[in-house]
Amino acid sequence: MIFLKLFRESFLFAYDALRQNKLRTFLSLVGVTIGIFLIIFVFSAVDTLKNNLQKSVNKLGSNSIYIQKWPWVNNEDSPWWKYLQRPTPKLREFDELQKRSQTALAVSYEISIDNRIVKYQSHTVEGAQIDATSHDHDKTWNFDFEDGRYFTEMESRSGSPVTVIGHDIAADLFPDGGAVGKALKIMGRNVTVIGVFKKEGSDILGISDDKEILLSLNFAKNVIDVQNASYNPQIVVRGKNGLSDLEVESEVRGLMRSIRRLGPNNEDNFALNKTTILSNQLDIVFNVLTKVGGFIGLFSILVGGFGIANIMFVSVKERTNIIGIQKSLGSKNYFILLQFLIESIVLCVMGGLFGLGMVLAVAALVKAGTDVQIVLDIKNIIRGISYSIIIGMLSGIIPAYFAAKLDPVEAIRSN
Known part of the structure; x- marks a missing residue:
C-alpha cells in the first residue's frame, strides 16, 4: 500500500x-x-x-533445387563471362533426372514467356507472363485455387489446350466472374480456362501467381521452341520429405555432372539455386x-x-x-x-x-x-x-x- x-x-x-x-x-x-x-x-x-x-520460401519450397544457367547471387568477382557460355537446361537432362534421382519427390521443367497479349472477346491483357511447365509443377510449387483445378496427367501428356490463370488476369478478362470454361486467345491459339489461382498479392521476392497464365509444356511445344534460352528454361527438383536441401543438392550436382559428362577437373557449367541462398x-x-x-x-x-x-x-x-x-x-x-x-x-x-x-x-x-x-x-x-x-x-x-x-x-x- x-x-x-x-x-x-x-x-x-x-x-x-x-x-x-x-x-x-x-x-x-x-x-x-x-x-x-x-x-x-x-x-x-x-x-x-x-x-x-x-x-x-514456402512457395518455392524449402528443399527445392533450381537448376539454372545463372546463379541467384552475384558479386564483383563473379565470372559472368563463364556463366554466359553455360548451356541452358535441356529436356533430355530433365528426363534423365526424373529416371535417376533417388532423393527427388518431383522434378519439373519450366519456362517463362514474358510480355504476351491475352484476349477474351473485347477484353485484353498486355504484358502477361505465360509459364509452361511439365505435369509435376504442382508438386514443386505451392499454390491454391480460387476456382477450378490443375491439369490432369492426360491433359499434360497430350498437350491439351487448357490453362490455369492468376486472379488478376481473371479479374481483367472476366470482370463479371465465371472464368472457368471460357476460351482465351493465347499465342494465336484458343485455350480453355480450367482453373483460377487464389489471390496472393506481391511479396518480398516479387513472386506471385496473380498475373500468371499457366500452360502445359507439351501444349507449348506445339507453338514455340521450349528449349530456347530466351525463355529462361529451368529444372526444379523437390526433395522428398525428411531430406535436407544439402542432401538433395549433393545428389543433383552429381547427376548433372554425370549427365553433362563433366570430368573431375571441370567446373560446374550450371547453377544450383535454392531458397537458403536468398534468405x-x-x-x-x-x-x-x-x-x-x-x-x-x-x-x-x-x-x-x-x-x-x-x-x-x-x-x-x-x-x-x-x-x-x-x-x-x-x-x-x-x-x-x-x-x-x-x-x-x-x-x-x-x-x-x-x-x-x-x-x-x-x-x-x-x-x-x-x-x-x-x-x-x-x-x-x-x-x-x-x-x-x-x-x-x-x-x-x-x-x-x-x-x-x-x-x-x-x-x-x-x-
Missing part, C-alpha cells in the same frame, strides 16, 4: 511537471518518443520482411537494418534521457523546500529517492507509449495504403517499453540521489 501510494504521488508529480512545463517536458519527451518509435518500428519492419520472405543474403540486410535502426533509436533515447534528467534536476530544485518538510516529518531517504526515480520512469514510459502509438498509426497507414500487414510482435512492444523504464531509471537516479541526500534544515531554508 505504501508503494502504491508512493507511485500515485510520483505519477501526480510527473503529471504536474508535464502540465506546468508543457514545452520543456514535450521537448524532453520527443527524444524518448522517437527513440522508442524507431526501435519498435525497425524490429517490427524486420519481422514483417522475414515473414514475407518465409511466405516466398542468407536477406538475413545480412536484416541484421544491418536492425543494428542501424537500434543504434539510431538508442541514441535518440539517450538524448531524451538527458532531457528527462534535466527535468528531474529542475524538479528537485523547485521542490527542495517540500523535500525539507517531508524529511523533517520523518520521511526516509529511500522514500525521497523512489519518489523522484518513479517520476522519471513515469515520464519515460509516457514517451514510450507515445512512440508505441506512433508505430500503431504508421502500421495502420501502411496497411491502408499498401495492403501490407506490419507484424507488431508483443516482444517488440515489451522491448521498447523496457528500454523506456531503463532510460527512466538511468535518467532519474542521480537527481533522485541528490534529492535524498539533502539536509532537511538547509532544504527548508532554500525557499
Whole structure:
C-alpha cells in the first residue's frame, strides 16, 4: 500500500511537471518518443520482411533445387563471362533426372514467356507472363485455387489446350466472374480456362501467381521452341520429405555432372539455386537494418534521457523546500529517492507509449495504403517499453540521489 501510494504521488508529480512545463517536458519527451518509435518500428519492419520472405520460401519450397544457367547471387568477382557460355537446361537432362534421382519427390521443367497479349472477346491483357511447365509443377510449387483445378496427367501428356490463370488476369478478362470454361486467345491459339489461382498479392521476392497464365509444356511445344534460352528454361527438383536441401543438392550436382559428362577437373557449367541462398543474403540486410535502426533509436533515447534528467534536476530544485518538510516529518531517504526515480520512469514510459502509438498509426497507414500487414510482435512492444523504464531509471537516479541526500534544515531554508 505504501508503494502504491508512493507511485500515485510520483505519477501526480510527473503529471504536474508535464502540465506546468508543457514545452520543456514535450521537448524532453520527443527524444524518448522517437527513440522508442524507431526501435519498435525497425524490429517490427524486420519481422514483417522475414515473414514475407518465409511466405516466398514456402512457395518455392524449402528443399527445392533450381537448376539454372545463372546463379541467384552475384558479386564483383563473379565470372559472368563463364556463366554466359553455360548451356541452358535441356529436356533430355530433365528426363534423365526424373529416371535417376533417388532423393527427388518431383522434378519439373519450366519456362517463362514474358510480355504476351491475352484476349477474351473485347477484353485484353498486355504484358502477361505465360509459364509452361511439365505435369509435376504442382508438386514443386505451392499454390491454391480460387476456382477450378490443375491439369490432369492426360491433359499434360497430350498437350491439351487448357490453362490455369492468376486472379488478376481473371479479374481483367472476366470482370463479371465465371472464368472457368471460357476460351482465351493465347499465342494465336484458343485455350480453355480450367482453373483460377487464389489471390496472393506481391511479396518480398516479387513472386506471385496473380498475373500468371499457366500452360502445359507439351501444349507449348506445339507453338514455340521450349528449349530456347530466351525463355529462361529451368529444372526444379523437390526433395522428398525428411531430406535436407544439402542432401538433395549433393545428389543433383552429381547427376548433372554425370549427365553433362563433366570430368573431375571441370567446373560446374550450371547453377544450383535454392531458397537458403536468398534468405542468407536477406538475413545480412536484416541484421544491418536492425543494428542501424537500434543504434539510431538508442541514441535518440539517450538524448531524451538527458532531457528527462534535466527535468528531474529542475524538479528537485523547485521542490527542495517540500523535500525539507517531508524529511523533517520523518520521511526516509529511500522514500525521497523512489519518489523522484518513479517520476522519471513515469515520464519515460509516457514517451514510450507515445512512440508505441506512433508505430500503431504508421502500421495502420501502411496497411491502408499498401495492403501490407506490419507484424507488431508483443516482444517488440515489451522491448521498447523496457528500454523506456531503463532510460527512466538511468535518467532519474542521480537527481533522485541528490534529492535524498539533502539536509532537511538547509532544504527548508532554500525557499
